[in-house]
Amino acid sequence: MGVELFTDIASQYNYLGVVILMMIGLYAMIAKNNLVKKIIGMNIFQTAIILFYVSTGAKRGATIPIIQHGHNGHGHEVIHAAEYINPLPHVLMLTAIVVSVATLGVALALAIKVYHQYGTLEEDEIRGRLRE
Amino acid sequence: MIWELDFIILTLVIFSGIAAITVKDLLSAAILFGAYSFMMCLLWAIMGAVDVAFTEATVGAGVSTVFFVAAVFHTTRNSKD
Amino acid sequence: MRVIGLLIVIAFGSLLRYGVFFFPEWGDPASPASLHVSPHYIEEATAETAVPNLVTAVLADYRGYDTMFETTVIFAAGLACFMLLRVLQRQVPECRLYRHIPTGITLRIEKGGKLPTESGSFERIDANWVPHDLIIKTTARFITPFLQIFALYVIAHGHHSPGGGFQGGVILGAAIIMFAISYDLRRSIQRIGEQATAVLGSAGVLIYAGTGVLCMVLGADFLNYSALAGLMGVDPVMARSHSMLIVEIGVGVAVSAVMVWIYYNLSSAGRHDEGL
Numbered sequence: 016m017g018v019e020l021f022t023d024i025a026s027q028y029n030y031l032g033v034v035i036l037m038m039i040g041l042y043a044m045i046a047k048n049n050l051v052k053k054i055i056g057m058n059i060f061q062t063a064i065i066l067f068y069v070s071t072g073a074k075r076g077a078t079i080p081i082i083q084h085g086h087n088g089h090g091h092e093v094i095h096a097a098e099y100i101n102p103l104p105h106v107l108m109l110t111a112i113v114v115s116v117a118t119l120g121v122a123l124a125l126a127i128k129v130y131h132q133y134g135t136l137e138e139d140e141i142r143g144r145l146r147e
Numbered sequence: 148m149i150w151e152l153d154f155i156i157l158t159l160v161i162f163s164g165i166a167a168i169t170v171k172d173l174l175s176a177a178i179l180f181g182a183y184s185f186m187m188c189l190l191w192a193i194m195g196a197v198d199v200a201f202t203e204a205t206v207g208a209g210v211s212t213v214f215f216v217a218a219v220f221h222t223t224r225n226s227k228d
Numbered sequence: 229m230r231v232i233g234l235l236i237v238i239a240f241g242s243l244l245r246y247g248v249f250f251f252p253e254w255g256d257p258a259s260p261a262s263l264h265v266s267p268h269y270i271e272e273a274t275a276e277t278a279v280p281n282l283v284t285a286v287l288a289d290y291r292g293y294d295t296m297f298e299t300t301v302i303f304a305a306g307l308a309c310f311m312l313l314r315v316l317q318r319q320v321p322e323c324r325l326y327r328h329i330p331t332g333i334t335l336r337i338e339k340g341g342k343l344p345t346e347s348g349s350f351e352r353i354d355a356n357w358v359p360h361d362l363i364i365k366t367t368a369r370f371i372t373p374f375l376q377i378f379a380l381y382v383i384a385h386g387h388h389s390p391g392g393g394f395q396g397g398v399i400l401g402a403a404i405i406m407f408a409i410s411y412d413l414r415r416s417i418q419r420i421g422e423q424a425t426a427v428l429g430s431a432g433v434l435i436y437a438g439t440g441v442l443c444m445v446l447g448a449d450f451l452n453y454s455a456l457a458g459l460m461g462v463d464p465v466m467a468r469s470h471s472m473l474i475v476e477i478g479v480g481v482a483v484s485a486v487m488v489w490i491y492y493n494l495s496s497a498g499r500h501d502e503g504l
Contacts, residue, residue: 025154029153036160036161039164039165039168040164047228048227049173049226049228051176051215051218051219051226052173052176052228055167055176055177055180055215058211059167059168062183062187062203066187066191069191069194069199070194072194073194073195078195081197100195105199109199112202112207113202116211119211119214126218127218130221
């Protein structure tokens with residue numbers, strides 16, 4: 016009963032930490048005035064979601080998803096699925112990291128253009144200068 | 148998967164995430180974001196996702212921090228909040 | 229705005245917390261995420277494709293269509309940065325700064341003045357040139373060849389160890405960016421110009437899509453690598469392994485070129501004259 020309660024709290028703490036990180040990123044995107052801080056918030060949100068997906072693929076007592084004894088081309092031993100960590104979330108999240116760095120490049124280019132046009136990076140000042 | 152290490156690094160990640168959006172100097176925010184990225188890479192390596200950790204180490208702490216510093220260099224360094 | 233932000237964050241946070249409460253235990257081998265397609269990948273991938281690294285096998289072979297569009301997204305991002313920032317008319321700068329190397333005197337030449345010839349004793353410097361950079365230059369010169377060989381190793385050994393096309397491509401791009409930061413942006417553009425990065429970026433996507441079309445021409449579906457077995461002269465299992473290497477090379481070339489392209493445009497705000 017003690018071990019069950021403890022692993023229950025442990026898994027809830029892990030998912031709670033991920034939810035807290037997501038909310039930090041979302042708050043930065045909504046409430047901060049500076050454009051670069053909003054971009055940092057967007058990246059924090061993205062990496063928190065990637066952490067969430069990867070942590071659903073972990074297995075207790077399993078090893079990394081590279082088949083041992085398979086290096087000489089013809090590993091004919093039987094492979095049990097419970098010995099290796101689930102590789103499917105890793106594949107999907109690799110694409111997500113690539114897309115996040117592409118989005119970061121375009122967002123920073125837009126921030127530089129906004130600065131050249133309006134002279135400031137604060138959102139309320141930009142809105143004021145837009146009306147003129 | 149060592150759960151004690153996981154908890155400590157998760158707490159450190161949350162603190163550096165809060166710090167990266169709170170400091171007023173944008174260059175410090177970019178460097179703190181690089182530190183946040185490194186800790187995330189450690190967290191994924193503990194959970195056994197070695198390919199994802201490798202990618203985040205090169206992308207987040209290498210190329211992404213350079214892009215942020217280049218953008219801060221061409222705009223302004225101080226922010227009002 | 230802060231009050232609205234706090235309210236939204238608290239509302240969504242509690243909704244997510246409520247949803248997470250019913251999740252299966254963390255690390256359970258019988259959780260639904262590990263049940264349907266994933267045991268087939270773990271047990272059969274090495275027998276069907278002769279690649280021990282399961283993540284590379286699934287990424288380049290079973291889910292190769294997604295990876296092709298991921299490469300296209302990276303190329304589209306480089307193109308978007310180029311179109312946003314690039315200033316194509318050459319503006320003559322207001323004043324140029326030259327430094328006489330033997331004596332250390334800085335010359336400032338206004339617009340329309342006579343520029344010194346490109347001989348050994350004058351070098352052109354940026355507006356924020358810093359002395360005592362011998363350590364940075366020498367270290368960068370030593371490290372760059374090892375970095376590039378490591379990047380090629382990561383691309384080529386992606387079948388047996390963690391790595392693959394994307395990781396190796398980013399390390400290769402970072403080596404060129406390190407050269408551009410430690411020396412001069414102009415010197416880096418002399419070696420690898422902007423046209424070369426654009427052409428290499430699109431060539432990477434073309435290699436990937438071209439492999440798929442080649443499979444279609446030979447009679448099988450798009451990106452079904454076992455159709456290339458007759459062309460390569462091996463059995464279908466090894467043909468899948470070799471074709472995965474070809475598409476990983478395509479991904480690596482595209483990613484490294486686009487990282488350098490985005491850096492050129494971001495660090496000089498489109499003008500390509502002075503860098504970081």
